[in-house]
Amino acid sequence: MAGKIVINEGLCKGCILCVEFCPRGLIKPTKELNAKGYYVVVFESDDGECTACTLCAVICPEVAIEVYRE
Amino acid sequence: MAGKIVINEGLCKGCILCVEFCPRGLIKPTKELNAKGYYVVVFESDDGECTACTLCAVICPEVAIEVYRE
Amino acid sequence: MLIKTVFAGFGGQGVLLMGYVLAYSAMLEGKHVTYLPSYGAEMRGGTANCVVSVSNEEIASPVASSPDVAVIMNNPSLERFQNQIQSGGMIYVNSDLINFRPLRGDVILYEVPANTLALEVGNDRAANMVMLGAFLKRTPLVKLETAQEVVGKVFVDKPGVIELNREALLAGYQSIGGE
Amino acid sequence: MLIKTVFAGFGGQGVLLMGYVLAYSAMLEGKHVTYLPSYGAEMRGGTANCVVSVSNEEIASPVASSPDVAVIMNNPSLERFQNQIQSGGMIYVNSDLINFRPLRGDVILYEVPANTLALEVGNDRAANMVMLGAFLKRTPLVKLETAQEVVGKVFVDKPGVIELNREALLAGYQSIGGE
């Protein structure tokens, strides 16, 4: 059941809702600005930590997250 | 408790609601037309029959009935 | 010649129908015709009227501020229209229901006991057609036969009453003396 | 001389306040002035801007299709305004937040590390006043002192931040070299 996510930085608006709602705490805010001027977030996970539960994607307002499962 | 009513013929529109609702049946339709062209009604009562219950006046849409009591 | 007739009475008396039969007949006879009913708040309280204009030429106004002829079915309508009629015009009154007469000397008055006559042919609800018949005698804008034909069209859904109404037209027509 | 300046950035960066302090100062110095903020849907997504026009004469249009000067607080605003500035005009950028530079050679660019300087005087929320101070050095539409006076009026309900903002103005002013 291991998974991973891919964040589309261009779409991200830095709302950090994914950060807030990832039950495993795998997404982190950064001080990186994207082209639109938002601080993007990063997925930081060791293999297997992400369960591909999709909750981050479910809450992401920008449809910026894709989720993959083994 | 004897009473009587006075019908203002000029106001009467011949709807016969008073006729319908007088519990004592003291008001009668006629074939008399008033100036506006309506068939007026008459109060026909022997002394004491009318109880001055005011129901005829209460239902009369035209405020055409006044009620008197001994 | 342009003749404007007002038909007036209570709502239930079929005054609009009188006008309609006249107007329809005029159309069938190839005349120019307009029919203008009263409408809206004017009808509150149950009175109704219509103005039928018949002419050989295009008709300018369907309104009649002073009609040539009035066919009147009740007291309030007579009160309202008696002084509007053209000098030299005609007033037909339903003498069964109207208990006063116009004071004017410059109009011709026809008294038609319309309810009585209608009862005689079978039903006093046909009093309107009696009045129309009487009207056609002295205001021959259309032929009696045309009106009778139209009655057939108007009551196409109630064939039972057609004959009655035709007879009522005739009774009214015949009730007025002279040619 | 009519000078139009656009102040632009994110909503929270105090860009409207920069413009307001400039406009107010110009008013106090007896100049003609207009201040036109962006409004409505334009502000959705959190960006904001305003145009301040200062002149010795009546001002026709408060709009600036090509401003003389731009004071820019974030990337998207620089992208949007960099090509609108008059040839020969000036662009002040907050070099702490803006990670690219306009390609044009025909404008004068001032880089102001506004957040850093603001932090130095006490709080990086005063970055806007640093930018305004810098702006006033090379675009001396009003005196620095006037702007500092206005800051006192603007923050009359928060006296605690007045001094900070005055110092930020000064820090910005001094950050730009030359006279």
Place this chain on the structure above:
Amino acid sequence: MKKVFSRTKALKPVPFHYCPGCGHSILHRLVAEVIEEMDLIDRAIGVPPAGCAVLAYNYFDVDMGEAPHGRGAAVATGIKRVLPDRLVFTYQGDGDIAAIGTAETIHAANRGEKITAIFVNNAVYGMTGGQMAPTSILGQVTTTTPRGRDSSREGFPINFTEVLARIKGTAYAARTSLHDPAHVLKTKRILRKAFEAQMGGLGFSVVEVLSPCPTNWKMSPPRAFEWVKEEMVKHYPLGVFKEIEGGSLAD
């Protein structure tokens, strides 16, 4: 002999223009009587509707100001906010209040405006000649429902007073009827309650009155009164749906 029933002086001494047997006439008298009895003739301001009662200002001997069709609640809001100590009431037909005036009425109620809506439900658009009203009952033939009102096409008769009763700012909401003298008398008591709720500053009050329209129903007046009793009351139960006590509106 003592006069025990005579014309209230809150009505001007002029005959009504309404059709014979029309409920509007009865209700006018009741409203006027209550205004007189509460001694509010010189403090009442009425807002007549577009509808058969459009000429209500010819009858009520109090200040009256016309509203566009359906906007009575908004107009009354404007008056009342300027003159908070006056009695301000609207008089509205079912079309007026429950069709075109839906939004204004619901929001005046929701704001708890201290006004009273007198809502005459005659199940048709009377003035315009008997078209379907929002309150026309299922199966009822009107000039715009020649096949009878059908819920799948024309929707349902709307119980608007119940809707208003559930709005928070409503202090008093009741439905009553005019179909016989007893109900006429009851209607009067209910009108008084509604006015009292207003003058007590409790909130919005509404009284729906089931009222015969013999003309558009094409019935004799006695038959029309019966129809109210037999058909309308079935769809529109009588009663007081809400009555709050002094001060209890605040959340």
Place this chain on the structure above:
Amino acid sequence: MKKVFSRTKALKPVPFHYCPGCGHSILHRLVAEVIEEMDLIDRAIGVPPAGCAVLAYNYFDVDMGEAPHGRGAAVATGIKRVLPDRLVFTYQGDGDIAAIGTAETIHAANRGEKITAIFVNNAVYGMTGGQMAPTSILGQVTTTTPRGRDSSREGFPINFTEVLARIKGTAYAARTSLHDPAHVLKTKRILRKAFEAQMGGLGFSVVEVLSPCPTNWKMSPPRAFEWVKEEMVKHYPLGVFKEIEGGSLAD
């Protein structure tokens, strides 16, 4: 690896213009996903509002036709009566549906129009800059209630979905929220129910969605989501208020 979450093709491949953390964006995706899953992309017609979602037509990849502010239900009625087999939905803010659109919405519901209203309750007028909405809660400071909403002046937060649930032509009425992923998922299931009620011809359906507006609430997105959960849900209980089964609407 298998992709288990990707963008629905009922959304055009363009970024949203909404503020960071705005509920509109989430809800757009949900609606689009349901349309795709029900295989209605080529049979859906949407009616966007005036409101922050005015540009919804830039995102939904289905036919979209604009309505004047508040008139969504009337516009959708017009569309649906012409094309009875299409999915017709409105997307409306709280101001749009529950203030200016009150009458149109209630009467569309009352007629049992086979349309679905998606009603985004963010307790403010978002697009115009954060004025009081009919749904603003008591005490809430907005740009037109600088002292906080006070029921005696500004009336009560209106529970409009409950009002609609009690209207006879309503087949489905529910309130849901976006304040965490679980509720987002639940919202999607409820949207599907509402669309199914429509396509099943059962009547009017409405889904009220409690939705954060970080910008006008002046909160960070996470804080705004919390506020929905803690404050809004108190005033606006979640749940299905009405759900009728096939054919049972007829009286």
Place this chain on the structure above:
Amino acid sequence: MSEELELMRGTYAIGEAAIRAGCRYYFGYPITPQNELPEYMSRRLPEVGGTFLQSESELAAINMVLGASMAGARVMTSSSSPGISLMQEGLSFMAGQELSAVVVNMMRGGPGLGNIAPSQSDYFQATRGGGHGDYRQIVLAPSSVQEAVDLTYRAFDLADKYRMVVLILGDGMVAQMMEPVRFPPMRPLEDLPSKNWTLTGAKGRPSRILRSLILDVNDMEEHNWKLVRKYQQVERECPLWEEFMLEDAEMVVVAFGTAARIAKGAVKRARKEGVKVGLFRPITLWPFPFQALRGLYQRGVDTFVVFELNAGQMIEDVKIALGNGPQLLSYARPGGVVPNPQELARVFSRLVLSRRTS
């Protein structure tokens, strides 16, 4: 229905003409003096598979029309002055979205509730657009029941051709009066022009948007100019008018609708008394027949009287048409008063007389 003459009132005739033109949807709200039109539609539309819906208000009605039009239908609503005022926002939206529909306004007298007598006081509203923004609607003003039929029948084609709202502007007289009429044939729905812009679900084509919001000012200007060009095309292609006894007229009466009908009678009367007067009757009020009217002036007529049942509205268009060359007089009767032809003929005679002596 047959193609014989029938005696019909204006409202019914308009309803029937609409149905024959392919209209299958009617949304509206009662108001005198046009109640018989929705009433007719409520009976008749279901017979032809159409939909009649009595809306909760005029505001709802025009927005239902807007929706039905987006969905591609031939659709109609009708009302009278106050109700039409309530539709102004919707009409502006329909113009912005370029939607077609037919709207009937049977005008009444006075601002506010006024009265229900024949009147023409919504001329400004109809021709200038009572709603906001730069837009126009085609305004057709019948003066007989037959013309009401013919113009209504045509209105739907115009509405579809130009993607515009067409307004039939009448009054209680045209609405209530019965006259003999002959109907044009029933249009089979299959023969109606197809539309490539409607919202029907994106089946086999990209999804569509119909909207009036255009945030970018340059795009908005472009859109407005596009509308203007369309309106200019209509101004070239659509003006309609009637000329009556104009050949040798010394004075021309300009009047439309009911007023024109009365004026025609008055012209005939005045002619009998040797007064050389003629009638110019705009049938389209927008586009106003400027050219044709100007032509009369160029042909030498130097006195014009504008007769209208309002306080003087169309006279502005006549002024614009004629400039300050000719003598321009106003005979205006606001409030529902319909003078009779005799009275009007006297006015004309007096005017011509005073013109001769001056």
Place this chain on the structure above:
Amino acid sequence: MSEELELMRGTYAIGEAAIRAGCRYYFGYPITPQNELPEYMSRRLPEVGGTFLQSESELAAINMVLGASMAGARVMTSSSSPGISLMQEGLSFMAGQELSAVVVNMMRGGPGLGNIAPSQSDYFQATRGGGHGDYRQIVLAPSSVQEAVDLTYRAFDLADKYRMVVLILGDGMVAQMMEPVRFPPMRPLEDLPSKNWTLTGAKGRPSRILRSLILDVNDMEEHNWKLVRKYQQVERECPLWEEFMLEDAEMVVVAFGTAARIAKGAVKRARKEGVKVGLFRPITLWPFPFQALRGLYQRGVDTFVVFELNAGQMIEDVKIALGNGPQLLSYARPGGVVPNPQELARVFSRLVLSRRTS
């Protein structure tokens, strides 16, 4: 507040001016670009014992205004184009009932939703009455924040004096722009003119009726003529305009509001290049300053350009004023585009040049 100069945005300034003029009631509904006016009123009115109420719609707002006006208050509402369209029925009623109020329209571009940029495309609606019936409203068009203050202050007196609605017609520019302003003094409520027609309860006087329904056509006509006479009085007494650099102008630009402001800048620029152009700025759009404009023509100006931020609406009034004598040109920019003075100056130069050569 002091009588010093303040830097204030148009919406706030209008709100403050209204309060100083004695306005204590505001009913309105949000719409861009004038939201800050209701917002200001929501803060400020309670401070002076007044009432701010956010209504459920513009329809409700105008009818609340109608009610408050009947009750005798100085009352105001404000909106922008679509919202003003929704008020047309109410405005017609207010005219019929002769009620006074001040209504602010901060216009936006395009029909329908359009956009929120500065535009002048509600000129027709404002000056001809978008509602039904024969009626007018006084229309004041400020072109600076100070003028917005002065006109608003005056508007309440005009409204009371003539028992009319006074419309302040601006746009996003006037609404949103800040400029230095000086406020007139606060009017004590006791000093406001008393009214003998309001509904306050029939205490010590006969009961009163305020209505617009007048069923009898002759009475209705009488009422309409009474309104017309009042409007004629306003036409005599109230026109306002500004003349700028007209003395030796070969060409006159006619523009109002925002457009006039830009035009003034353009005139100055063009003058610098020797182009003899001047500006005529109507301040009251109704009554339009016909006489004054005609006077210019009589003084010999033979070329007029109408510059407006719409597709060409005021030009009709200019045509009516000038007839077909002078050369009349239109420079119209619909949809919210505000050209800059430079651009406009070029247009003027070109026009004057072509005039000289032709």
